[in-house]
Amino acid sequence: MSSADIGRLIEAAIWAPSGGNAQSWRFVVVQEERSIRRLRMVSPGLPGPPPCVIAVCQNGELAEQRGARLGREKLTLFDAAMAAQNIMLAAHAVGLGTCVVASFHAGGVKDVLKLPPGVEPVLLVAVGRPAEVPSPPSRRREGVVFDETYRGH
Amino acid sequence: MKPTADIEGLERALLEVVGYAVASARTLLDETRTYGPLRLLESAARTVDAMPNAGIGPAEIAELKTEIEASIGALFEDEASFRASVDGLIDSLLELD
Numbered sequence: 001m002s003s004a005d006i007g008r009l010i011e012a013a014i015w016a017p018s019g020g021n022a023q024s025w026r027f028v029v030v031q032e033e034r035s036i037r038r039l040r041m042v043s044p045g046l047p048g049p050p051p052c053v054i055a056v057c058q059n060g061e062l063a064e065q066r067g068a069r070l071g072r073e074k075l076t077l078f079d080a081a082m083a084a085q086n087i088m089l090a091a092h093a094v095g096l097g098t099c100v101v102a103s104f105h106a107g108g109v110k111d112v113l114k115l116p117p118g119v120e121p122v123l124l125v126a127v128g129r130p131a132e133v134p135s136p137p138s139r140r141r142e143g144v145v146f147d148e149t150y151r152g153h
Numbered sequence: 154m155k156p157t158a159d160i161e162g163l164e165r166a167l168l169e170v171v172g173y174a175v176a177s178a179r180t181l182l183d184e185t186r187t188y189g190p191l192r193l194l195e196s197a198a199r200t201v202d203a204m205p206n207a208g209i210g211p212a213e214i215a216e217l218k219t220e221i222e223a224s225i226g227a228l229f230e231d232e233a234s235f236r237a238s239v240d241g242l243i244d245s246l247l248e249l250d
Contacts, residue, residue: 104176
């Protein structure tokens with residue numbers, strides 16, 4: 001992982017949409033082997049070990065200051081997800097692979113990353129060189145997409 | 154296989170597995186039930202992974218790892234395939250002892 005590549009991913013992340021332009025997200029780029037190992041200990045969903053993990057975090061207090069309750073309760077999640085998506089697309093564009101992870105113990109991740117009170121991890125994005133490109137799960141439109149009005153259940 | 158090297162590495166790897174299992178015990182409370190078998194098999198895979206570097210484990214360790222990974226794959230196909238795969242894995246394990 002070159003620092004230029006990581007810089008591109010972070011640049012993509014901070015240009016993601018942000019509800020009310022709160023930009024209450026915080027990103028922690030983790031590359032040290034011991035830190036990655038410790039993250040994996042508390043994050044069952046984290047594959048690997050990857051050479052890099054980007055923790056997408058949110059400052060809930062800041063989000064509430066800038067976006068009230070909607071900001072803290074919902075926009076923090078939307079913003080983190082959109083930032084993570086940007087990271088993954090930017091990674092794909094430079095030939096990297098990613099895995100976005102929500103299965104982790106938040107307290108453990110906070111300890112490993114030394115997050116201050118009020119800053120919570122929302123998603124972890126593992127980044128690395130893909131050993132293989134797995135075939136994607138199927139997707140369907142029928143019963144999922146509707147014209148004008150919803151039909152069915 | 155006799156112990157030859159990297160006991161420190163083995164300790165570290167096993168500690169990681171312990172952390173993984175404990176963290177899973179907590180996170181699984183809020184996750185889909187399918188993840189229970191997944192986390193258990195992943196714990197097994199990580200334990201098996203740690204053996205060769207420390208010079209321990211049966212000679213068939215690579216095959217065992219392959220079988221565990223196949224069972225993990227089957228978990229995401231259908232339940233019948235998964236049951237059959239794990240049944241076969243259990244047979245393989247018993248043959249090692």
